Amino acid sequence: MSKLFFDNIIMFEEVDKAIKNVASSTEELNELRDIVDGIVNHKVVEKVLDKLPKEHHEGFLALFHKCPHDEVTIFEYINQKSGRDIREELENDLKSISSDILHELSPKDEVSEETGVSKK
Amino acid sequence: MTQPAKETYQKYTQEKYTSEFLRNKLKLKSLETKTSLFEKYPHVKKFLDEKGLDLDKIRKHSAKVITTGALTGTLLFAVPTPSRNLPVISSIVKNITDFNSESSKPINQEKLLTNLREILPDNVGPLTRSQEKQIEKVINDVIGVNTKATLEGEHLNTTYGFIGLEQHLARYPGDNVTYMAPGRGAWGYFAGSKSNLTEEAIEREKWYVAVQTLYLPDWEERLSYVKDWYKYRKVLVVNTANGNAVIADIAEAGPAAWTGKQFGGSPEVMNSLGGSRYTKGAVVMFFVDDPKNKVPLGPIQYNNIDLKGVTMVEV
Numbered sequence: 378m379s380k381l382f383f384d385n386i387i388m389f390e391e392v393d394k395a396i397k398n399v400a401s402s403t404e405e406l407n408e409l410r411d412i413v414d415g416i417v418n419h420k421v422v423e424k425v426l427d428k429l430p431k432e433h434h435e436g437f438l439a440l441f442h443k444c445p446h447d448e449v450t451i452f453e454y455i456n457q458k459s460g461r462d463i464r465e466e467l468e469n470d471l472k473s474i475s476s477d478i479l480h481e482l483s484p485k486d487e488v489s490e491e492t493g494v495s496k497k
Numbered sequence: 498m499t500q501p502a503k504e505t506y507q508k509y510t511q512e513k514y515t516s517e518f519l520r521n522k523l524k525l526k527s528l529e530t531k532t533s534l535f536e537k538y539p540h541v542k543k544f545l546d547e548k549g550l551d552l553d554k555i556r557k558h559s560a561k562v563i564t565t566g567a568l569t570g571t572l573l574f575a576v577p578t579p580s581r582n583l584p585v586i587s588s589i590v591k592n593i594t595d596f597n598s599e600s601s602k603p604i605n606q607e608k609l610l611t612n613l614r615e616i617l618p619d620n621v622g623p624l625t626r627s628q629e630k631q632i633e634k635v636i637n638d639v640i641g642v643n644t645k646a647t648l649e650g651e652h653l654n655t656t657y658g659f660i661g662l663e664q665h666l667a668r669y670p671g672d673n674v675t676y677m678a679p680g681r682g683a684w685g686y687f688a689g690s691k692s693n694l695t696e697e698a699i700e701r702e703k704w705y706v707a708v709q710t711l712y713l714p715d716w717e718e719r720l721s722y723v724k725d726w727y728k729y730r731k732v733l734v735v736n737t738a739n740g741n742a743v744i745a746d747i748a749e750a751g752p753a754a755w756t757g758k759q760f761g762g763s764p765e766v767m768n769s770l771g772g773s774r775y776t777k778g779a780v781v782m783f784f785v786d787d788p789k790n791k792v793p794l795g796p797i798q799y800n801n802i803d804l805k806g807v808t809m810v811e812v
Contacts, residue, residue: 379560379654379712379754380623388757390661396753399516403683403750407711410753412523415553417755419530422552426538438544445559481522 380446383421386468389413389475395482413478417471424470425455425463433458527553556754560714606740609639613737613781621779623655632656632781636733640742640797644733644783651726654709656783658759660734661752662767662776668702669694676764683710683750684728701729704794706782707749707761708732731785731792734762736770736778742797743769744785769796 392413400406422441426434436458440451456462531552535542545551550558612635616628624632629646636644646656664678668687682705687698710716710727729746736742745766752758760782767775785792 379556379709379714380563381556381559381754384754385620385622385757387755389753389755390757393751393753393756396519398679399519401516401680403681405516405520406680407750409520409523410711410751411553412520412527413753414556414755416523416527416530418552418555419527419534422541423530423534423537426534426541434538434540435544438541441555442548442550442558444562445555446563478523478526481526482519 381418382441382445382448382451383467383471385448386464387417387471389417389471389478392475392478392482395479399482416478417474420474421467421471424467428459428463428466429455430458556712557714560712564714605639609635609735610737610740612639613735613740617657617737617781621657621659624657624781629656629783633783636735636783640733640735642733642744642792642797643786645786646783648784648786649726651723651784653732653782653784654712655759657737657779657781659757659777660706660760660762660767660770660780660782661756661758663705663707663749663761663763665763666702666705666748668698682748683707684724684748687748700794701746701748703763703765704743704745705748705763706732706734706745706766707751708747708782709752709754709759710747710750712754731787731794732782733785733797734760734766734770735781736775737781738778739771741770744792744794744797746794 393410396409396413397406400409422438425437429437433454437451437454440447440454444450452464456464613632616631616635618624618628624646626646633644633646636642646652664676665674666678666682666687667680669689669691670686671691672686687702688694708727710723713723716723727747729748731744731746734743734745743766745762749761752761758777760780762770770780771778
């Protein structure tokens with residue numbers, strides 16, 4: 378079984394929909410999902426570290442390494458060291474990350490450099 | 498009617514352009530994200546390097562931690578709410594036996610729901626082995642289907658999670674139905690062609706579920722064996738809000754962990770679990786122990802009893 382401590386507050390359905398619409402095979406779908414997974418993991422770590430005093434960064438990382446699935450222990454640690462309940466803040470950060478990724482996934486009008494005319 | 502060659506070529510390049518274009522965009526985004534984190538917090542990179550930890554692969558690491566903890570008995574899933582006094586199996590069985598000893602009543606959905614509510618945690622999430630054993634007993638005695646959370650050493654990523662509505666899968670090359678997913682399912686087509694489409698294949702697609710095989714601890718290492726084992730594997734899905742139950746088969750991998758869901762269900766599966774507007778909900782999902790392939794796919798009939806506050810959906 379695989380679980381990360383923030384899995385219960387992340388809902389990137391639209392991102393998964395967008396990826397499914399594009400992927401032409403299961404392998405491709407899994408590859409794209411893996412890339413998004415990596416983006417989310419790095420972003421979540423960055424957002425959590427933004428909220429923690431620097432002296433507690435290693436404590437968080439150690440917990441994340443030891444028990445990455447343990448939502449209660451990790452959130453307790455972060456809340457205690459940051460002095461507030463950051464769960465809602467992190468949920469909002471995740472929504473923003475989702476919008477960011479969706480923005481990347483939405484087709485844009487590519488313009489040819491040579492002619493200045495849309496490639497569509 | 499075939500498309501002119503030029504149009505076919507343009508369609509092909511447009512599709513290829515789109516998926517390749519998106520893959521490259523996402524890869525670039527991934528690189529930007531890593532750079533942003535490691536430039537802002539260089540000590541993070543140092544820590545991760547020392548531990549040999551790659552945030553791209555942290556889910557695999559999580560799976561290993563969880564598996565190791567379960568094997569050594571040291572893993573305790575912290576319960577966010579005060580721990581409950583789990584009912585002893587004998588008291589659950591007594592409830593069922595007392596009920597069954599009365600005249601031949603149809604299966605009582607209320608008994609199932611009451612027992613499930615006593616066992617399941619407040620928050621939807623992974624179950625302990627003890628909880629799974631109790632649910633196996635309840636399901637086996639009330640619904641009459643032999644189910645297992647762990648079958649032949651295999652265990653789903655979770656047995657209690659949210660199921661979401663999936664699209665129909667292409668059953669054969671060129672298949673075209675309403676609300677169909679682009680591309681094939683994880684295990685490919687159900688038949689080689691329309692003329693080879695059997696009743697069995699039709700039923701398999703109709704009653705399919707998606708499970709997160711991609712997050713199994715050693716999915717990649719055991720790919721050949723695991724892929725074969727899970728293909729069309731029967732599962733029992735129970736809607737924990739209203740007790741509706743359906744026998745489904747695994748025919749798709751997913752959804753992604755970051756969708757907030759742990760399972761997917763075909764339109765028919767979802768309809769049987771909660772009606773035409775049911776698109777997401779909490780379910781338990783266990784393997785059906787059916788070596789002789791006798792258990793049919795589809796909904797399991799319950800008597801229609803109106804429970805207070807619970808809308809029963811006729812199946």
